[in-house]
Amino acid sequence: MPHDYALHTALQARCLCCGSLQPFTFSSPSDQVVCAHCRSHLGPEKAERRDLAHIALWRGISEAQALAAADAAEQAETDAAAASARISELEAKVTELSATVIGQFDSAPASGIREELQSDLVRRAERATELANRRTDRMMAVLWRAATLHHVAAGAAACSCGKPAATCPELRILNSEQQALRDxxxxxxxxxxxxxxxALPPEHPAVPDAAGTAGGATAYSSRRKQRN
Structure with a gap:
């Protein structure tokens, strides 16, 4: 009877004789779905031999499965013990860290936990400082751009925006931060x-352009003089 299994592919199929899963590689739809173990006892005259062979095969399969199950149970027990030990270790670590974080640093045990926490605190502080510096850079860049639109040229009485210097609100704000902006x-x-x-804006004269040239100190000094 033709079968529907894939051809020229190593696969597992249930033998029509012994009923067990066995490896097959079919080359034709008409190949018998009978394992190599059972081919030697096909035919009605070999019924007794077939039954004995099947019993031996099933016993072997059963014993192999029992051994595999025992090994799996033993491994699961080992893994469970290791997981339990790891959980206990982590819980103890969390308890110790919690005690330290809530202000009991001096009473924390002299172990690797304190050093680990100190390193973590240093890293966090460095990261916080870096983020704060970046925020400052962004704000100062905004002020610099505003200063290019609101400044008083030497000898002038009006802001570059056209308003009187005394009444330009942007200029008044910039003047209060002038030294910090210059620094x-x-x-x-x-x-x-x-x-x-x-952190200079791309349009700053000291930033190289696409050709690799910059306005340099001359343009920079000129802009500073305009804001004086």
Whole structure:
């Protein structure tokens, strides 16, 4: 009787003689779905031999499955014990860290936990400082852009926006931060000149353009003079 199994592919199929799953590689739909173990006892005259062979095969399969189940149970027990020990270790660590975090650092045991926590606190502080510096850089860059639109040229009485210098609200705000803005700009111009990471806006004269040239100190000094 033709079968529907894939051809030329190693697969597991249930033998029509012994009923057990066995490896097959079929080359034709008309191949018998009979395992190699059972081919030797096909035919009505070999019924007794077939039954004995089947019993031996099933016993072997049953014993192999029993051994596999025992091994799996033993491994599961070992894994459960290891997991329980790990959970206990982590719970103890959490308890110790919790005691430290709530202000009992000095009473925490002198173990690797304290050193680990100290390192973590240092990393967190460094990260917080870095984020704060980046926020400051972004705000100062905004102020620098505003200063390019609101400044008083030497000898002028009006803001570059056209309003009287005394009544320009943006200029008044910028004047209150003028020294901080100058210090920030000078520091970042020096960083840009050395090729280091800086926070100057792309349009700043000290930032190299696509051709690799920068406005340099002349343009930078000129802009500072305009804001004086």
């Amino acid at each position: 920030w700009e000078a520091k970042n111009v020096a960083l840009a000149a050395s090729g280091a990471r800086h």
